[in-house]
Amino acid sequence: MLPWNRLTELKGHQGTVNSANFSPDGQRIVTASDDKTARVWRTDGLDSLLAQGCDWLNQHLIFNPQDLETLAVCQTPANKTAAAQFWVYQGETQARNGNIEPAVELFRKALAWNPNFNLNPQQKAQQLAEASELVTQGEAAFVIRHTKSAFITPCKRRRLKSQLHKQSPPARTRL
Incomplete structure (x- = not known):
């Protein structure tokens, strides 16, 4: 198992989730499952999720400025x-x-x-x-x-x- 922290858990599907996409405004996530259902989830806000991601990548981004350059949200x-x-x-x-x-x-x-x-x-x-x-x-x-x-x-x-x-x-x- 990979060492990572879960940002959030979306419970509700009965089968394996095989697709997930953000809405254009970043406020919702749409998922599709093998149980033949689709669900729409509200996010806590894409900005807070991105901020958490930037915190996790902080040291890598400092030592690899070419990667930081591509992630304006982390700059x-x-x-x-x-x-x-x-x-x-x-x-x-x-x-x-x-x-x-x-x-x-x-x-x-x-x-x-x-x-x-x-x-x-x-x-x-x-x-x-x-x-x-x-x-x-x-x-x-x-x-x-x-x-x-x-x-x-x-x-x-x-x-x-x-x-x-x-x-x-x-x-x-x-x-």
């Missing part, structure tokens, strides 16, 4: 402010991967949801992309340097060994 000022930091995180990831324009768009969304952020979307994306490129270049140089030294070290060692042998005093012979 409270507190949720938008909290989720804005994850737009920034996603933008930083895009920028580090060299995707400047998507990063700028994500930073702009973050600013729209939390104007208290102190960032320039274009500048931040550009700086992160440049920094990432410098790191990549540094890593490549490190690998090349160590690859060269891995090859050069045995050669240097042989030269040094032969020079040491030339400079070593002759072995003493025992009389």
